[in-house]
Amino acid sequence: MRGAIAVKWKGRVFPRISRFALVLAAGILLAADAPQAPKKTRQRERVASNLQLPPPVLSGKMSVEEALSKRRSVRRFIRRELGLAQVGQLMWAAQGINRTSEGERKLRTVPSAGQTYPLEVYLASQDGLFHYLPREHQLEWLDRTDLRGALAEAAAQQEFIREAPAVIILTAVPARTSARYGEQAPRYIFLEAGHAAQNVQLQSTALEMGSVCVAGFFEEAVSEALKLPGDEIPLYLIPVGWPDALQPTPTYAEPLSSTVDAQLPGPTGTTGAPAPAK
Numbered sequence: 001m002r003g004a005i006a007v008k009w010k011g012r013v014f015p016r017i018s019r020f021a022l023v024l025a026a027g028i029l030l031a032a033d034a035p036q037a038p039k040k041t042r043q044r045e046r047v048a049s050n051l052q053l054p055p056p057v058l059s060g061k062m063s064v065e066e067a068l069s070k071r072r073s074v075r076r077f078i079r080r081e082l083g084l085a086q087v088g089q090l091m092w093a094a095q096g097i098n099r100t101s102e103g104e105r106k107l108r109t110v111p112s113a114g115q116t117y118p119l120e121v122y123l124a125s126q127d128g129l130f131h132y133l134p135r136e137h138q139l140e141w142l143d144r145t146d147l148r149g150a151l152a153e154a155a156a157q158q159e160f161i162r163e164a165p166a167v168i169i170l171t172a173v174p175a176r177t178s179a180r181y182g183e184q185a186p187r188y189i190f191l192e193a194g195h196a197a198q199n200v201q202l203q204s205t206a207l208e209m210g211s212v213c214v215a216g217f218f219e220e221a222v223s224e225a226l227k228l229p230g231d232e233i234p235l236y237l238i239p240v241g242w243p244d245a246l247q248p249t250p251t252y253a254e255p256l257s258s259t260v261d262a263q264l265p266g267p268t269g270t271t272g273a274p275a276p277a278k
């Protein structure tokens with residue numbers, strides 16, 4: 001199984017350890033030596049100067065109740081690219097700054113255990129790969145390659161990932177949270193990714209757009225496609241765009257046995273990857 005290896009520890013053999021567990025364990029060990037969490041901003045190569053996003057709109061046309069009633073998974077999109085306004089709004093919903101604390105800390109639209117903020121947000125589109133900088137509300141342009149096809153392949157050919165005008169990617173740097181919370185960190189990080197993903201779903205609904213939260217992918221393949229640093233792991237792919245009226249039934253959800261495989265994250269090095277077609 002890709003991304004999973006056997007590990008021996010304290011006389012016991014753990015046959016399949018996912019990259020998440022390894023990255024987290026490394027984080028905990030490093031944290032024992034160095035109580036400081038790694039810096040939040042890390043230098044990555046860029047292919048152009050940063051894009052400034054328009055300030056988020058704080059009063060939209062749809063109430064939160066209406067967005068809740070309309071939220072659903074959207075897997076078929078019309079061919080219309082997102083504008084900077086939509087991108088800015090979605091990035092802000094996922095991880096944007098919404099206030100400054102009394103201690104001058106910049107706090108976000110999503111709660112975070114101990115304000116450790118382990119999540120990073122990326123956007124893949126026909127123009128390439130972008131990384132969101134919450135403090136600056138800017139996008140770093142990391143790659144000019146359209147990675148949506150590679151992401152679809154990494155998600156066992158879920159073709160709507162290739163066809164969506166944009167894919168928001170949530171990743172985590174586990175050491176930020178494990179430095180403070182040790183073995184509680186995985187639970188906290190998964191919960192935070194859920195908060196961020198729900199914000200994206202509700203925000204896209206409020207913009208009369210649609211999205212789907214995809215965790216059925218091979219971690220290693222997504223990490224390779226995005227060239228993620230070694231201490232960072234992918235958690236969610238969220239294709240987003242304007243819904244096509246004709247929405248397909250999710251093929252990955254049938255039959256029942258594959259649904260269970262697909263939706264339960266297992267110790268197999270995948271994050272709930274869909275079972276291969278029979």
Ligand SMILES: Cc1cc2nc3c(=O)[nH]c(=O)nc-3n(C[C@H](O)[C@H](O)[C@H](O)COP(=O)(O)O)c2cc1C
Pocket residue numbers: 071072073074075158212213214215216217250252253263272274
């Ligand atoms: C953790 C998680 C993983 C998911 N992974 C996938 C996926 O890999 N592919 C997909 O098409 N939908 C995926 N979904 C979306 C679910 O299929 C969807 O939420 C469910 O069918 C309910 O439909 P609704 O979102 O329209 O209410 C995932 C949802 C969650 C919460």
